Amino acid sequence: MSIRMEPIAIVHTDAKELPRQWTFSDVEGTLVIDDRYLEGVKDIEAGQRIVVIFHFHRSPAFDASYLTQKPHHRKKRLGVFSIRSPIRPNPIGVSVLEVLEVKDNIIRVKGVDMLDGTPVLDIKPHIEG
Amino acid sequence: MSIRMEPIAIVHTDAKELPRQWTFSDVEGTLVIDDRYLEGVKDIEAGQRIVVIFHFHRSPAFDASYLTQKPHHRKKRLGVFSIRSPIRPNPIGVSVLEVLEVKDNIIRVKGVDMLDGTPVLDIKPHIEG
Numbered sequence: 001m002s003i004r005m006e007p008i009a010i011v012h013t014d015a016k017e018l019p020r021q022w023t024f025s026d027v028e029g030t031l032v033i034d035d036r037y038l039e040g041v042k043d044i045e046a047g048q049r050i051v052v053i054f055h056f057h058r059s060p061a062f063d064a065s066y067l068t069q070k071p072h073h074r075k076k077r078l079g080v081f082s083i084r085s086p087i088r089p090n091p092i093g094v095s096v097l098e099v100l101e102v103k104d105n106i107i108r109v110k111g112v113d114m115l116d117g118t119p120v121l122d123i124k125p126h127i128e129g
Numbered sequence: 130m131s132i133r134m135e136p137i138a139i140v141h142t143d144a145k146e147l148p149r150q151w152t153f154s155d156v157e158g159t160l161v162i163d164d165r166y167l168e169g170v171k172d173i174e175a176g177q178r179i180v181v182i183f184h185f186h187r188s189p190a191f192d193a194s195y196l197t198q199k200p201h202h203r204k205k206r207l208g209v210f211s212i213r214s215p216i217r218p219n220p221i222g223v224s225v226l227e228v229l230e231v232k233d234n235i236i237r238v239k240g241v242d243m244l245d246g247t248p249v250l251d252i253k254p255h256i257e258g
Contacts, residue, residue: 001248003184005132005219037218039196043211050210053182053221055132067168081179081252082172089166090134090250092182094223119130121219123210 007119008040009033011054013112029112031120033105041123044107048099049126052109055119056091093118096126136248137169138162140183142241158241160249162234170252173236177228178255181238184248185220222247225255 013029031052033041044050066087068077080088097109142158160181162170173179195216197206209217226238 001136003134003136003248003250005134005221007130007132008218036193037196037210039193040209040218041211042197043208051223053219053223064165064168067166068171079172080169081166082170082254084253084256088251089137089169090182092134092221092251094180094182094253119132121132122217122221124213124223125211127213 005055005121007034007055007121008037009107009120009123011112011114011116011118011120013114013116015112015116025111025113027112028100028108028110029114029116031107031109031123033107035105038105041102041105041107044099044102044123046099046101049096050099050109051124051126052095052097052120053122053124054093054095054114055121056086056088056093057117057119058115059086059088059091062087062089062091092121134184134250136163136184136250137166138236138249138252140241140243140245140247140249142243142245144241144245154240154242156241157229157237157239158243158245160236160238160252162236164234167234170231170234170236173228173231173252175228175230178225179228179238180253180255181224181226181249182251182253183222183224183243184250185215185217185222186246186248187244188215188217188220191216191218191220221250
């Protein structure tokens with residue numbers, strides 16, 4: 001069984017270097033929403049936090065050698081499902097971003113830890129818990 | 130551009146009714162990991178919380194009529210990216226579950242808000258923030 005996804009937006013950012021975790025990111029950028037989905041973002045407002053689900057589009061193809069990986073800040077290899085590496089069986093990332101402004105199909109956000117050009121698959125409201 | 134995903138696990142649960150949000154769920158279930166990915170779960174431990182990314186496999190195909198939807202507890206229609214409806218352009222769900230036990234390829238979890246048979250696409254460590 002295979003599941004197909006299409007981008008609903010693209011991330012734009014000038015940042016050349018990326019923080020290792022979004023919790024440390026002050027980077028700003030924009031999510032440019034595909035016109036077909038414009039009505040779907042009408043209730044997103046400045047000041048709120050959103051969960052952004054995206055495609056790690058630059059990751060190499062996954063194979064068994066990536067089932068464990070050594071994170072930068074750890075000494076031993078850990079199972080891929082216990083780390084946030086972009087190299088995963090399904091290369092999906094999840095980040096929580098702060099909305100700075102919404103104008104037409106452009107959402108300006110803070111906390112960006114994606115590369116410029118990253119395809120966005122979904123946006124959800126952030127619920128604390 | 131289209132992105133293809135394959136399930137890495139399947140959710141099993143006896144619960145016939147589902148809570149509207151995982152924050153209210155006490156439902157237990159299991160994630161049965163595909164044997165190919167067994168080594169990837171070796172560092173998941175009882176007591177921790179995991180982020181589970183899954184496919185809303187029973188959702189109808191998305192069309193423009195779903196760009197806004199009326200949630201049960203709200204009076205007006207909201208943009209799809211401001212609600213947690215399973216009917217979305219890319220039918221991806223995200224839940225935070227508590228790990229009760231890990232035994233071979235079976236992770237017993239609490240807080241399940243997925244249907245029995247739901248395909249899991251990814252598991253990540255939960256980081257507060």
